[in-house]
Amino acid sequence: MTVNDAVEFDPFAAEMATDPHSFYHRMRRSCPVFLSSMSSDMWMVSDDASQVFVVTTYEDLAFVLEHPELFPSGNKTGPEDPPEVQAELARGLPKATTLYESDQPEHTRLRSLIQSAWTPGRIARWEPRIREAARELVEELAPRGSAELVEDYADRLMNTAILDFMGIPREDHERIKHWDKLWVKVFIPGHPLEDQRSAAAEIVTYQRYLEDLFEERRNNPRDDLASALVHARTEDGDALTMPELVWGLMELYGAGYGNTTEGLSNILNLLLEQRELWEDLLADPSAVEHAVEEGLRLDGPVQWLSREAAADVELSGTKIPKGSTVMVSYVAANRDPKDFPEPDEFRIQRRGVTTTGARHVAHGRGIHYCVGAGWSRTAIRIGLEALLQSIPDLRLQDGFQAEYHLPAPMIRCVQALPAVWSPRD
Template sequence: MRPYDFAAEDFDVTSARHVADPFDFYRRLRTQEPVFRSEELESHVLSRYSDVRSVFLSHDKFSSIGSLTAATHIDPDVAQFLVDNNATLATFLANVDQPLHKRLRRSVSRSFSPRSMSRIGPQIRALAIELIGELKPAGRADLVADFAAVLPARVTSRFLGIPMEDTAQVQQWVDDWFALFFSPMPVEQQHLRAAGYVKYSHYMHGLLAARRAEPREDFMSETIAAVADGGAELSDQEIVDIMTAISLGGNDTTGNQIAGLMYRLLAVPGAWKRVVADPSLHANAVEESIRLDSAGLGGFRVANEDIEVAGRTIPAGSRVFLSQDSANHDETVFEDPDVYVVDRPNAGDNIGFGVGIHHCLGAPLARLELRIVLEALASNLPSMRLIDDSQRAYRSSVVQRAMESLPVEWS
């Protein structure tokens, strides 16, 4: 696969190389044009670690409103259809500013505390072992379709309170959401994907009513109870939007990160043997995967005022793209940044989950799941190996890295 040329004029979001191998192009931006005006993204692109991190932390100067709808051009009729069905992302955590953001996040943050994670950990481990047991007799699998796309959906369903029998349908609706907002597509496809997202929204409202009538031990029931006793201030739509955001990250993003992690461990000579032999490397191996192959390529912001970055003025009202992918490959922070190093000392300095108030709410759950997955696969399938690396391909997306297939086998 041909990577971006070092001297490429702009991003090419419809090409496979945009997701698979953009790192040569990023290097040029960091070294020559750290504030790059992209006509393709209609944004000023920031590529250096220090600049990207600084803007993440400057939430008063850069607005997040509309950040989730900036990746693609939604047809006006499709946009109106979403408005008519109350599926607008208006109260998504990643899509709002203060003070709304603070109220929404504070209302649910306790569900992602270390105590809460310690409760869900054994359930994740049991689900992982169960799925590995289903796959093991065959001696081979597509690690994306058969594992990375399946386990996170089951984990997320268990955490949120989605019935397991609905998991596959919810996964399809999640795919519709990601495709609609993050992947370029014809208007006809936008209509189809939008219809799927609206069905998902209606489903979640129905589930909210069911959990209000019959609470269980899950995130939705906990949130409903917190609202009832005054511990949280959320409308029904806000609860559904928070549930949706967690479902999106848990179903799609975490699965993509699992695939990226396992690809590097199996493709880099000696890496898989090292983590199989030494479980103490697992946490760092996960962080290095998030750094090198982050499932999220970056995010959009809008400048609230004229702001100088790296000697360039970004005018008020301008859209800015924060390239986390490039920042995590910044050679001034990470030595040999395009190389996967299992025991890289500062792998944890990656900003794959963002920084500041918009740091990914579900990051603790995602990291826990990644570590447990690595432990379970290393323990139960130590002889795993790639079947064919030449067919590796990624889903077309402006801001997401999603491997389409990863064939593996074991003795």
């Protein structure tokens, strides 16, 4: 393949929301690492990139993610915000590097501080509270006999669970959710200038809210994420700065709420669309954990993320020049038949594990493996268990077929799941 053999590829196209798998299967067979026709000046592409390459195999994706020195994560700011938007954002806290966009050695410092707050022990202590939130929501829905599971259940449960965990008072949950959704207008091109400007102004208000929260938790710590982050220290006493705390928590909430909501929604669709899978879990509730892993492999919401080639490199026979953007397709790698035989089938006992024993990459791999993966798995599992236990006859409306959309550029999620069951007293 030469650099002139560009493939028509638009990750934001409607057909990629409807069915990305057919395209990736086809490309994996014919050209597993291909030069894309997509613009080099779009969001998520390296600032100075002249070419964009897409990686579709598990092996190549693993290599890219395991070699951050060859494929760093920074330098992806995309088109510069208009001056009016920059002026609004300048009223807030200075932009801090977040985990997602950090490279070594800064990444090690950030990761150690954030991971020390987001520990398995803290997640385990919060399990009963997540379970209680799920129970309350199911008890509210059960008498109705019907609901739209994305909006009425997955979205509400995951928003409540993550904001409780962060330390946000319940009366402020909807404000935080509103502010978070404004990120799309500010940081992703294509929105009217006035919408971007007004959204930027509200994001500054969001930042000030979180700044006040961290100061309060500095003086009055509790068992929540905000307290743990503001008191986190490295071995030599280093701490997160206020901009790092605020920008970091905004990032953690966006991923912890959005991706977990979308993950639960997609898995519910898989289980109810092939309802024998739901019946299997009713017969063996201990398999729910395995179903979560296989569901994330088969239909994880994060479709792709990008890196930059720090040197000339070759992958699967394709030469990638230094400075190019390298998009790694998680959805393609998770259905690579070399590593997942019969990859389009939902096999609960596979547990999302490859033939070599490696895990699916729905939460990433390497140094940028999702810091909240344990939280996400726990929350999704509890969300499924609550429905299985309290509404076992849950089913999709007759004749319903799910439609997918792209709520964010790299995210794919089922739009709605209208479901019915026998009303409970």
